[in-house]
Amino acid sequence: MADTLSGVGVSPGVGAGPALRLVRAVPEPPSGERHDGDVAAEAARAADALERTAEELAERGARAGGEAEEVLSAQALMARDPALADDVRRRVEEGTSAARAVFDAFTVYRDMLAAAGGYLAARVADLDDVRDRAVARLLGVPVPGVPESAEPFVLVADDLAPADTATLDPGRVLALVTAEGGPTSHTAILARALGLPAVVACPGARAVTDGTTLLVDGAGGTVTVDPAPELVERSRERAAARAAAVAASVGPGRTADGHPVPLLANIGGPKDVPAALENGAEGVGLYRTEFLFLDRADAPGHEEQVAAYRAVLEAFPGAKVVVRTLDAGADKPLAFLPPSAGEPNPALGERGVRMMRLFPEVLETQLAALAEAARDTAAELRVMAPMVTDEADAAWFAEAAAKAGIEGAGVMIEVPAAAIRAAHIAATAGFFSVGTNDLTQYTCAADREVGALGRFQDPWQPAVLDLVAMAAQAADAAGRECGVCGEAAADPVLACVLTGLGVTSLSMGAGALPAVRAALSRVTLQECRAAASAARAARDAEGAGRAARDHLPGLAELGF
Amino acid sequence: MAERRVKVESEVGLHARPAALFVGAAAKAGGDVTVAKGDGSPVSAKSILAVMSLDVRHGDEIVINAESEELLDELAAIANAG
Structure with a gap:
């Protein structure tokens, strides 16, 4: 059975x-563990484990290339560190087992880095990774990864x-x-x-x-x-039948009665463009630009940025490409944007536009590069700021964009305050894009990465649906568009509910586009609105999903 | 031995890429190479962990000791790039 x-x-x-x-997890070698007395053999084992770890890291770095290579070769240098090797040898000579000697030697530096805080503390994870790889080799257990x-x-x-x-x-x-x-x-x-x-x-x-x-x-x-x-x-047959129905859905996103809902792709760089085009994206609803900035020592220059933006804009002539400006902050520290004094709760700290207001020259450079990339391509460039909280944030960003010659700067709606006062923000923002992941995290006060809070990390939470509705209504009243670019848009049933709430476009990982397109094509706008009202009337996330499905009979045949 | 005092102009100090380049260059050289932050105790410039632990930031002064002026030139250039 x-x-x-x-x-x-x-x-x-x-x-x-x-x-x-x-x-x-690699088990910690027991504290005080001793070897059997052959110092030379034990020291050679330790040295060999460190050298093989260094070789493996350097090899992986060479394969990965780019910024990953920089991180991995720095890790290889850590494994080959002569001061560390001396310390390991000394501990083995005192009788400590090779595994424990390596563990203890790394701990000395680990504590030093952790105590220094800031950028150095962020390197502790790199150091722990090197330690775990070397210790795993010595214990004969699988190397992590x-x-x-x-x-x-x-x-x-x-x-x-x-x-x-x-x-x-x-x-x-x-x-x-x-x-x-x-x-x-x-x-x-x-x-x-x-x-x-x-x-x-x-x-x-x-x-x-x-x-x-x-x-x-x-x-x-x-x-x-x-x-x-x-x-x-x-099970395979059933999945294939659904996949066939999904694959048969082509063309722009629209409901069964012809209400258009443009379906856009979320991308993290030019590498994601082919998948977006293959899946019929009608444009880009979220171009995350962090990949240009993360894991490097210096900010990317003008030319490098222009090239990365142009590569995407060129792929979508005549279509909308929405670029989110740098979303950095204390949980994604950048070497060249020093985080402000210790933030006990980075999700509530200086991230997104808040960070840009501290370092306006970084945003200026990015906007100038975007404006230049847009000048000689036929895409319709739009920019939007992450983590906007109030009208002042929106106005500050719109002014920065206008100075760079970019019209119609929009804002992300991720902070509940921005959704609640969307009517005011709509006065200065060219459009809204609801980031449902962060909006859910902040509405339910539940960290996205804490597994035990899964119940609250659900965009079906009626409170989240209420906030999306507020933003969509305010946008409509001001004659603005209001898209959704969070993972909620990738759920075919929720996509119909969002449409019913008044959301005007849906942006998602490219792989989800066909299923959402198929779902929309089987329901009417009226059904979407009824499903949205029913979901908002529910008392919990599960009830909201059930109530919505009851009003969307066309989705059952797709098995959604 | 030759000694050089350098004000670190690298934006990220002696971290990230500059640290890796600095240590890589020192490790290739024969003999002892040390680096100290200001008038602090010198550490081996061949140890990435020791160099990182100095926590040298942009604008800090470091003192490098090595056997040749050429190596000092190379290390000083790395500390000032980026």
Whole structure:
């Protein structure tokens, strides 16, 4: 009898294959552990583990290239550090085991960096990663990270961090299952972007061992352990039928009765443009520009920025491309934008436009590069500021954009205060784009990365729907557009509800576009409005989803 | 041994890329190479962890000791770039 584990399906599709676990924790070698007396052999083991770790990091860096290479080669230098090596040797000579000696030697520097705060404290994670890799080799346990396997596998993890995704090969992964995480977790976002079936918030996944066959249903949110071959076959057929219906939906986004809802792509750089075009994006609703700025020592120059913006604008002649200006802050520290004094709660600190108001020259450079990139391309460039709180923020940003020669600067609606006073902000903002991930996090006061708060990280929370409605109504009254560019837009049912709330365009990871297009084409605007009212009348997120589905009968045949 | 006092002009101080370049250049040289922040105690310039731990910021003064003037030129140039 096959066991079925339940979780939350966040990316549709069916995947079946052997499970492999992502290893993150490396056991700490027991304090005071001693070796058997052969100092020379033990010291050689330690030195060898450090050198092999350095080689592996340098190799991965060379493969990755760019900014990742800079981080990885710095880590290789840490593994080859002569002062560290001396310290390890001294500890081994005193009788400490190689694994514990390495662990203790790293701890000395770890404490120093952590105590220094700021930029140095942020390097502690890099140092810990080097330590864990070296210690894992000495203990003979798996090296942390996404497992490598010639055979395709189902990746099982407690949760995935952005760093894990850099090494994930989508050609080798059949599906993702995580014990933690919610619909807006990194796992969910990554899975939708790659079109991989995924189930999150599945606590049963913790007990799954490597090699166990799993059947993952990313629409139903179930994981079957050791499934019967017939069940795998049936599930695949059902998923294929839905995929065919989805693939058959082409053309611009519109409801069954012809109400247009432009479907746009969220992209993180020129590398995401091909997928956006393949999936029929009608433009770009969110161009995240952080990739240009993260993990580097100096700010990107004018020419480098112009090239990165032009590469995207050129791909969408005549279409809208909405660029979000740099969204940096205390949780994404940049070497050249020193964070202000210690922020105990970075999500509530100097991020987004707040940071830009401290370093206006960074925004000026970015806007000037955007204006130049737009001058010789045919796309319709728009810019928007993240983390706008009040009318003063919106006005400040609009003025900066106008100075660079960019008209119609808009704002993101992510802070509840901005949604509540949207009518005032609409006076100066050219358009709204609702960032439902942060809006949900701030409305429900629930950190996006805290798995235990999954219930509150759900954009179906009626309070979040109320705020989206307020923003959409205020935009409409002022003759402005109000799009949504959060993960909520990628949920086919919620996409219909957002349309009913008055949202005028939907932007999402490219992989989600066909399913949302298919969903919209099967419902009328009237049904969307009824579903939106019913969802807002519900008492909780689950009730809102149920109530909305009752008013959207056309979605049942797609299995949404 | 030769000594050089340098005011660090690199925007990020002796961190990130400048730190890696600095240590990489020192590690290639024979003999001892040390660096100190101001009048503090010198540490091995071949150790990235020791150099990072100095927490040298833009505008800080460092004192480099090495066997050749050429190496001092190279290290000073790295501390002033970026």
